[in-house]
Amino acid sequence: MQKEIKITTKEESEKADIQYWLSVNPNDKLSILQELREQYIILFNKKELYNESRKRLRRVSKIIKRI
Numbered sequence: 001m002q003k004e005i006k007i008t009t010k011e012e013s014e015k016a017d018i019q020y021w022l023s024v025n026p027n028d029k030l031s032i033l034q035e036l037r038e039q040y041i042i043l044f045n046k047k048e049l050y051n052e053s054r055k056r057l058r059r060v061s062k063i064i065k066r067i
Helices: 012-023 028-044 049-065
Strands: none
Touching: 028 049
């Protein structure tokens, strides 16, 4: 197996990133975002804070639904 290295400028790299994200469908973007959030929570030991914010979000959601 032969590895290939491509040297690009910052501008080319940013352009390639933009093209990639434009080609990804919205559901896949949300899945990737959720995976990154979960990694952050585990990496920085934010489980308690995450659980508290979910409770607040549910409460806000209930209040909005009542209105």
